[in-house]
Amino acid sequence: MTDMNMTNGDVDPVALAHPQPLFKMMRDVAPVIDLGPPSGMMLVGGDADVRHVLQHPEIFSSGVDAVHIGQVRPLIPLQIDPPNHKNFRKLLDPIFAPRQIALIEDGTRALVRGMVESVVHRGRCNFHDTVAEPLPSTVFLQLLGLPVERASEFVALKNGIIRPGVTTPDERTAAVNATGQQIYAVLQEVIDERVIAPKSDFISMFLEAEVDGQRLTPDDVLDIGYLFFLAGLDTVTASLDCMLAYLAQHPDQRQRLIDDPSLIPAAIEEMLRWESPVQGVVRITTQATELAGCPIPANTVVSVMIGSANTDERTWESPDSVDFDREINKHIAFGGGAHRCLGSHLARMELRVALEEWHRLVPSYSIVEGTELLYSQGLRAVENLELVW
Numbered sequence: 377m378t379d380m381n382m383t384n385g386d387v388d389p390v391a392l393a394h395p396q397p398l399f400k401m402m403r404d405v406a407p408v409i410d411l412g413p414p415s416g417m418m419l420v421g422g423d424a425d426v427r428h429v430l431q432h433p434e435i436f437s438s439g440v441d442a443v444h445i446g447q448v449r450p451l452i453p454l455q456i457d458p459p460n461h462k463n464f465r466k467l468l469d470p471i472f473a474p475r476q477i478a479l480i481e482d483g484t485r486a487l488v489r490g491m492v493e494s495v496v497h498r499g500r501c502n503f504h505d506t507v508a509e510p511l512p513s514t515v516f517l518q519l520l521g522l523p524v525e526r527a528s529e530f531v532a533l534k535n536g537i538i539r540p541g542v543t544t545p546d547e548r549t550a551a552v553n554a555t556g557q558q559i560y561a562v563l564q565e566v567i568d569e570r571v572i573a574p575k576s577d578f579i580s581m582f583l584e585a586e587v588d589g590q591r592l593t594p595d596d597v598l599d600i601g602y603l604f605f606l607a608g609l610d611t612v613t614a615s616l617d618c619m620l621a622y623l624a625q626h627p628d629q630r631q632r633l634i635d636d637p638s639l640i641p642a643a644i645e646e647m648l649r650w651e652s653p654v655q656g657v658v659r660i661t662t663q664a665t666e667l668a669g670c671p672i673p674a675n676t677v678v679s680v681m682i683g684s685a686n687t688d689e690r691t692w693e694s695p696d697s698v699d700f701d702r703e704i705n706k707h708i709a710f711g712g713g714a715h716r717c718l719g720s721h722l723a724r725m726e727l728r729v730a731l732e733e734w735h736r737l738v739p740s741y742s743i744v745e746g747t748e749l750l751y752s753q754g755l756r757a758v759e760n761l762e763l764v765w
């Protein structure tokens with residue numbers, strides 16, 4: 377194990393854009409890196425170690441102390457450890473199953489087409505603002521039952537949690553708590569309306585659902601809604617940003633998708649592996665333990681670096697080659713173990729439809745000259761993704 381004094385928030389933009397060499401360097405330093413005070417956090421980056429952590433929730437808990445994002449109770453199902461966790465997934469999995477997601481594919485396609493058609497004649501656009509941010513927000517707000525006309529307000533609230541734009545930890549806590557209260561208020565408003573007059577949306581479904589013969593309480597629905605608000609709004613946005621930025625800079629790879637759109641699903645999996653838009657997730661140890669011979673005390677926050685695991689040369693053949701023909705691609709961009717992403721089918725559908733429609737209308741494009749792409753930390757959105765064609 378190695379001690380490293382690092383502070384968050386001052387990572388070089390080049391490393392944020394191309395994190396893979398930094399991951400390799402960290403893996404070479406030690407299997408577990410102790411960041412020391414003030415965070416006391418430990419980083420784990422080897423593929424086998426990351427998978428071990430994700431598959432042992434009894435030691436590496438994702439309980440409420442692992443991460444604070446403005447919540448006042450555990451987020452459901454992410455901050456509920458097994459075995460209780462299973463009850464919530466039993467309820468939620470069917471709602472997000474592929475056949476349910478297929479029902480909204482046509483509507484999603486029409487939405488993307490409208491977004492791309494609105495800019496195609498201009499010869500340039502900011503992809504983040506035009507597609508990557510509005511698409512998942514609109515799809516998800518419709519599903520959840522939140523008013524789509526208030527999308528920009530919700531996106532600002534989500535950004536207030538994920539990118540609070542403050543520097544010190546105390547400022548961050550205060551900002552995130554205040555935004556969290558606003559998110560609870562918005563969700564509570566809709567829950568109160570649906571208790572009186574249910575509609576055909578997820579919030580109404582949750583209110584009527586039962587887990588082992590027990591109805592979810594309105595607080596349970598609030599705690600599910602709060603997590604969905606963050607998980608559903610930002611992850612697909614970050615993934616679309618990363619993928620279009622990659623394809624804009626690799627015209628040969630892009631041309632393969634134009635020539636044969638049936639390659640898009642495999643390309644999405646490979647770009648999810650390579651870019652790992654969700655770079656890492658956190659756990660907290662329930663007891664003293666060890667990993668790869670490195671001692672980890674109880675109550676330690678452990679950050680598992682998904683992006684590093686997905687490019688670990690000990691697991692992956694030619695990890696640095698972005699190979700759309702990779703035959704076996706068991707990446708963990710959607711996490712692993714009990715908490716593996718609930719929204720993966722929805723995310724994959726949105727990504728596929730967006731890439732198909734965008735490339736049908738805008739097959740050739742590049743990044744506006746002189747733009748240095750700025751990737752955000754943690755969830756890799758690229759807000760200044762200026763494209764020209």
Ligand code: HEM
Pocket residue numbers: 438452453454455465603604607608609611612615653654657658682708709710711712714715716717718719720722723724
């Ligand atoms: C490409 C887009 C997405 C990526 C890369 C992604 C990634 C992840 C990852 C890495 C986890 C594991 C978290 C952990 O173990 O701590 C996760 C969990 C989760 N994701 Fe996603 N996600 C995406 C899209 C979505 C969408 C659209 C939804 C909307 C419902 C969603 C809902 C969730 C939920 C509810 C969990 C927690 C599952 C549980 O605790 O059982 N995700 N996601």
